[in-house]
Amino acid sequence: MPLPDYSLTNFTAGPYTRPVYRRGSGPAVIVIHEVPGLHTQVIDFADRLAQSGMSVWCPSLFGTPGGTPSKGAAAVQLFLNICIRREFSAWQAGRSSPIVDWLRALARQAHDECGGPGVGALGMCFTGGFALAMMTEPAVIAPVLSQPSLPIKGASTGSLDCSAAEIACARQRFADEDLSLLALRYKSDKLVPDARFRRLEREFPGRVETIELEDAHARPGTGLPPHSVLTVHLPDAGPGKDAERRVIAFLRHRLGLEPLAL
Structure with missing residues (x-):
């Protein structure tokens, strides 16, 4: 088993069956990995959530669990290959990916x-x-969007990979249940342009907290432009590390846990 500190089950909902790796106790957080897959630095982040009093559920949607992050051209090629899979709607705005139904069932x-x-x-x-x-x-009840990079089409004008009905449902729930959204990105990230975050603010006024980092806040020496806020570009200190602390505090608060002592 590639992740020995995690238990492994296969979860089926609708036409999809995917492995799910679990660790910790307490209220659950679904950690949905980035490209290239459920790699070591995603697991490091999940470990810190578990250490903070939460049960982490890490589905593996693509790639090799326990692998290492791809770099450069290999990462781009992998991204494009995943984009054409039918369980994902990577290109078009105004709709979510079919795999989201599976994730809702997992939640x-x-x-x-x-x-x-x-x-x-x-x-x-x-x-x-x-x-x-x-x-x-x-x-x-506690959504966190870290460098949300889809859909590809319309990114510069604020496209979202959600349907109008899904956006309306979230807006209503935020108001009725006093919930909110946390979103993070690097300001220079071409995959997550300014327009997308401004769109989130327009759709959910007063219900979205944005954390937008400068390049200087990223871990140096990765060989990649700043992008992965909570994994590859997460530094050991400074505003970049503070962003991770804010994510953990947000999740603990929404899930009914006491604030961590600083």
Whole structure:
């Protein structure tokens, strides 16, 4: 087993079956990995969530669990190859990916097993917007969008990989249940342009908290332009590390846990 500190089950909903790696106890957080897959630095982040009092559920949607992040041209090619898979809607705005139905079912299962007021959902890069689309599942109460990079089409004008109905549902739930959204990016990130974050602010006024980092806040020496806020470009200190602390505090608060002592 590639992740020995995690238990492994296969979860089926609709036409999809995917492996899910779990660790920790307490209310659940679904951590939806980025390209190239459920790599070591995603697991490092999930470990810190588990150490903070949450049960982490890490589905493997593509790639090799426990692998290392791709670099340069290999990462781009892998991204494009994943984009053509039928369970993902990578190109068109105004709709979510078919795999999101599976993730909603996983969130229901996690809530049933772990209890608490609800479930957190955190997407990264390719899967960043999935956490917002998952808000049509009542169990999901704490969405986090880290460098949401889809859809590709219309990114410069603020496209989102959610349907109008999903956006309306999230807006209503934010108001009715006093919930909110957390979104993170590097300001220079061409995959996550300014227009997308301004669109989130327009769609959910007063209900979205944005964290927008400068290039200087990223871990140096990765060989990649700043992008992965919580993994590859996460530094050991400074505003970049503070962003991770804010994510953990947001999830703990929404999931009914006491604030961590600083």
